[in-house]
Amino acid sequence: MPRYREVVREPGEAVMLGNAAIARGFLEAGLQFAASYPGTPSTEITEALAYAYKTLGWPVVQWSVNEKVALESALGAAIAGLRSFAGMKHVGLNVASDPFFSSAYLGVEGALVVVSADDPWMWSSQNEQDNRWYGVHAYVFTVEPKGVQDAKEAACHALEWSAMLKRPVLLRITTRIAHSRTSFKLGPLKRIPIEGRFEKNPQRWTLIPEFARRHRLELLRYWEELKAKAHQFPLNVVEGEGDVAVLASGIGYRYAKEALEELGLEAKVFGLSTPVPLPDKFAEELSQFEKVVVVEEGEPVVELQLRAALQELGSKAKVFGKTDGSVRLYGELDLEDVKELLAKVFGVEYGRPKALEPPKMPPRPPVLCPGCPYRSYFYALKRAVNRLRVEPVYSGDIGCYSLGINKPFEVQDIIIDMGASIGAGIGLSKALKDRVVISIIGDSTFFHSGMTALADAVYNRAPLLVIVLDNFTTAMTGHQPHPGIGVDAAMRPAPRIEIESVVRGLGVEKVVTVDAFNILESQRGTEEALRYVLENKKPAVVIARGACALVALAQARKRKVEVPKYYVDESKCTACGICYTAFNCPAILKREDGKAWIDPALCVGCAQCEQICPFGAFVPEKRVKEWERLLRTARPG
Amino acid sequence: MGALAQNRQAGVRGLKLEVVIAGVGGQGLITLADLIAKSARRAGNDVVVAETHGLSQRGGSVVVYVRINGSAPLVSEGRGDLMLAMELIEAVRYSKFLKPGARVVANDYLVPPPLPGLEPPKREELVEFLNKNFSLELVDATKRALDMGDVRVANVILLGRALKVGAFDGFFSAEDVEEVIREAWGPGRNLEALRAA
Ligand SMILES: Cc1ncc(C[n+]2csc(CCOP(=O)(O)OP(=O)(O)O)c2C)c(N)n1
Numbered sequence: 001m002p003r004y005r006e007v008v009r010e011p012g013e014a015v016m017l018g019n020a021a022i023a024r025g026f027l028e029a030g031l032q033f034a035a036s037y038p039g040t041p042s043t044e045i046t047e048a049l050a051y052a053y054k055t056l057g058w059p060v061v062q063w064s065v066n067e068k069v070a071l072e073s074a075l076g077a078a079i080a081g082l083r084s085f086a087g088m089k090h091v092g093l094n095v096a097s098d099p100f101f102s103s104a105y106l107g108v109e110g111a112l113v114v115v116s117a118d119d120p121w122m123w124s125s126q127n128e129q130d131n132r133w134y135g136v137h138a139y140v141f142t143v144e145p146k147g148v149q150d151a152k153e154a155a156c157h158a159l160e161w162s163a164m165l166k167r168p169v170l171l172r173i174t175t176r177i178a179h180s181r182t183s184f185k186l187g188p189l190k191r192i193p194i195e196g197r198f199e200k201n202p203q204r205w206t207l208i209p210e211f212a213r214r215h216r217l218e219l220l221r222y223w224e225e226l227k228a229k230a231h232q233f234p235l236n237v238v239e240g241e242g243d244v245a246v247l248a249s250g251i252g253y254r255y256a257k258e259a260l261e262e263l264g265l266e267a268k269v270f271g272l273s274t275p276v277p278l279p280d281k282f283a284e285e286l287s288q289f290e291k292v293v294v295v296e297e298g299e300p301v302v303e304l305q306l307r308a309a310l311q312e313l314g315s316k317a318k319v320f321g322k323t324d325g326s327v328r329l330y331g332e333l334d335l336e337d338v339k340e341l342l343a344k345v346f347g348v349e350y351g352r353p354k355a356l357e358p359p360k361m362p363p364r365p366p367v368l369c370p371g372c373p374y375r376s377y378f379y380a381l382k383r384a385v386n387r388l389r390v391e392p393v394y395s396g397d398i399g400c401y402s403l404g405i406n407k408p409f410e411v412q413d414i415i416i417d418m419g420a421s422i423g424a425g426i427g428l429s430k431a432l433k434d435r436v437v438i439s440i441i442g443d444s445t446f447f448h449s450g451m452t453a454l455a456d457a458v459y460n461r462a463p464l465l466v467i468v469l470d471n472f473t474t475a476m477t478g479h480q481p482h483p484g485i486g487v488d489a490a491m492r493p494a495p496r497i498e499i500e501s502v503v504r505g506l507g508v509e510k511v512v513t514v515d516a517f518n519i520l521e522s523q524r525g526t527e528e529a530l531r532y533v534l535e536n537k538k539p540a541v542v543i544a545r546g547a548c549a550l551v552a553l554a555q556a557r558k559r560k561v562e563v564p565k566y567y568v569d570e571s572k573c574t575a576c577g578i579c580y581t582a583f584n585c586p587a588i589l590k591r592e593d594g595k596a597w598i599d600p601a602l603c604v605g606c607a608q609c610e611q612i613c614p615f616g617a618f619v620p621e622k623r624v625k626e627w628e629r630l631l632r633t634a635r636p637g
Numbered sequence: 638m639g640a641l642a643q644n645r646q647a648g649v650r651g652l653k654l655e656v657v658i659a660g661v662g663g664q665g666l667i668t669l670a671d672l673i674a675k676s677a678r679r680a681g682n683d684v685v686v687a688e689t690h691g692l693s694q695r696g697g698s699v700v701v702y703v704r705i706n707g708s709a710p711l712v713s714e715g716r717g718d719l720m721l722a723m724e725l726i727e728a729v730r731y732s733k734f735l736k737p738g739a740r741v742v743a744n745d746y747l748v749p750p751p752l753p754g755l756e757p758p759k760r761e762e763l764v765e766f767l768n769k770n771f772s773l774e775l776v777d778a779t780k781r782a783l784d785m786g787d788v789r790v791a792n793v794i795l796l797g798r799a800l801k802v803g804a805f806d807g808f809f810s811a812e813d814v815e816e817v818i819r820e821a822w823g824p825g826r827n828l829e830a831l832r833a834a
């Protein structure tokens with residue numbers, strides 16, 4: 001069953017993932033151009049659109065090298081009159097914030113919706129920033145769906161309103177919208193042929209100081225007008241009657257409504273889909289109440305605007321929210337928390353259900369998959385480092401290889417943001433005289449923001465060993481292609497940029513490429529590069545190559561290539577434990593007697609264990625040349 | 638009254654069923670939740686599923702919430718009516734989301750977390766805890782799936798058992814699920830697995 005079949009279906013009803021519904025909403029509003037960089041929980045929107053591109057031939061969809069380029073591409077298309085979209089996770093908007101601010105000044109000819117997928121409680125992120133602040137900061141109209149149920153309509157209206165206002169719109173979603181599933185009513189798709197136009201008009205389209213000043217004044221005027229009409233946004237609702245008002249923004253609306261219903265309480269509910277700017281009309285109506293409860297996911301963005309407006313209006317309303325401690329300032333909303341708060345404000349008794357405390361279970365952190373080329377490479381890296389008797393600082397980065405933070409490898413000493421392995425590595429290498437610094441970066445991250453940092457390392461003579469782990473995909477976010485692979489977003493052939501030539505072009509003199517599945521070769525190549533850094537005080541690069549095991553398995557399934565399994569020859573296993581401690585493949589388990597056992601449900605026949613067992617106890621049922629080749633070449637598509 | 642009509646009424650009445658699905662990344666939990674959501678919807682209920690994505694394919698701990706006739710996405714601690722668990726450690730870990738005495742349909746299968754030097758909890762202790770606090774139904778879903786020649790259908794076997802013991806009565810029926818499976822994959826192994834439970 002293709003994952004995104006529903007996105008291009010005929011009108012009707014379908015159960016869909018929030019992100020897929022957002023893609024559908026865009027298609028119903030005539031989206032023409034999409035450019036994104038993957039990032040959980042935003043990725044499926046663009047994947048779904050790419051599915052449409054592949055099956056319907058529209059809209060144009062591309063994976064960009066990073067969020068800044070994605071937003072600039074979408075803005076360029078929107079300046080030329082197209083309806084466009086740029087998608088990213090919340091921290092991606094930090095990368096794209098420069099063009100984001102400019103887009104607010106310039107406006108657009110067509111339409112531009114920027115989707116920011118925020119991740120409260122950091123299920124797969126390094127922070128829980130609330131990007132509605134960017135709306136406040138940059139003067140960009142911000143829309144959030146009232147729960148997953150509104151996801152499709154919110155996308156559709158956001159694009160329509162952007163086209164109407166000729167300004168960018170920020171569509172802010174959160175994990176529980178992006179990755180929730182519910183049923184949607186599907187309307188007809190709207191295909192608008194691409195006929196871009198551009199007329200020379202520097203006053204309109206350039207931000208030199210003289211013109212920027214005028215844009216600034218126009219932007220402030222626009223903002224006041226928007227405040228006066230934002231209440232008309234079709235997904236804003238005002239419901240019910242009562243002495244207490246509840247201002248519930250985005251998904252907060254679902255929690256507030258359900259909590260009121262379960263408690264049997266009546267309130268006037270303002271279901272807000274336009275958190276920034278807070279519509280004047282709602283602020284005025286709310287100023288008439290004595291008590292206002294604000295329910296929103298993330299930070300008190302709506303609440304602070306409300307408090308400011310109420311003060312301006314001379315209202316005595318008491319506001320309950322996140323700034324007065326009524327609601328937690330971290331994590332996700334919880335129905336029981338909202339019920340407790342409402343009960344308190346209404347002065348009724350409520351005791352939350354008692355939960356049982358189960359015995360403590362061991363953690364189950366995600367681990368590198370069986371057959372991951374990073375496992376064999378990290379093993380080789382540790383050996384190289386031990387042989388040269390150095391104690392490196394490992395400047396880490398963001399990708400599957402971040403899992404190298406755990407035992408037994410522990411090769412991620414700092415993790416900051418995408419690309420920082422090299423950037424921070426430069427500073428570390430200058431500060432630490434007696435330690436060598438090793439930056440570890442993935443291929444997609446290298447194209448995202450590693451290239452510029454590497455140019456800096458060469459220019460500033462940083463004595464740095466940079467290891468590029470090239471698995472021919474952006475694995476962490478679900479195997480999207482990137483410029484180094486040779487396929488585009490719709491999985492058609494595309495130009496391929498070779499990492500070696502980029503690295504050499506940037507001026508790195510020592511470049512070693514190794515087969516990540518071959519432990520001896522990886523160890524030797526890494527030693528050679530590391531020695532070069534120590535002796536020459538200049539950067540060197542190791543490119544460790546090997547396909548993501550999950551992509552290789554998918555290709556094997558598709559091409560009917562047999563994936564052999566390994567088993568343990570008990571007569572040879574001495575129970576030394578190297579395989580399940582120092583190597584730690586999830587498919588290798590320890591038996592009661594200390595000997596190793598391979599779980600056939602997990603083994604993917606990668607042949608790594610065979611290279612690390614000193615006694616030759618791991619034996620393949622058979623050798624499949626085609627599988628060995630796939631492990632070294634498989635890419636998405 | 639036929640099962641379907643009864644179900645529709647349940648939907649109209651807005652009775653809620655809060656389901657917690659727990660297991661290890663790669664065990665087909667999202668597919669399982671999707672089947673439940675589509676079946677519930679077919680029988681006229683509203684449904685919201687909140688999934689864990691991202692790192693799940695790498696063997697991490699996964700929990701998915703399904704709220705039938707609810708509107709907010711998450712199951713709060715102490716509120717779940719039903720758990721479907723594909724693995725025993727994860728069943729115990731997420732049991733804090735259940736009401737005491739709730740029904741737990743669990744795969745009799747233990748995957749030790751691959752941490753060097755870790756002593757995993759014993760199967761018997763986990764089963765005892767679940768038995769003591771909940772109404773436990775154990776299914777050897779993984780084993781049966783392997784016997785059928787495809788470990789990936791274990792999730793459907795678990796769902797089949799849940800249906801058999803009436804976990805979804807009043808919300809949707811086995812026929813609803815069969816129809817959803819047929820639409821998704823056509824007749825074949827998954828239908829067999831559902832019936833094999
Ligand atoms: C600015 C920013 N954008 C996107 C992400 C989401 N993200 C996390 S890791 C990653 C890419 C990893 O790809 P790669 O470097 O090739 O490593 P792999 O996962 O393949 O090991 C992405 C896009 C992020 N954390 N930060």
Ligand code: SF4
Pocket residue numbers: 367368369370371372373374400471475476548549550551695
């Ligand atoms: S998804 Fe691919 S790159 Fe990531 S851990 Fe698994 S095999 Fe390695």
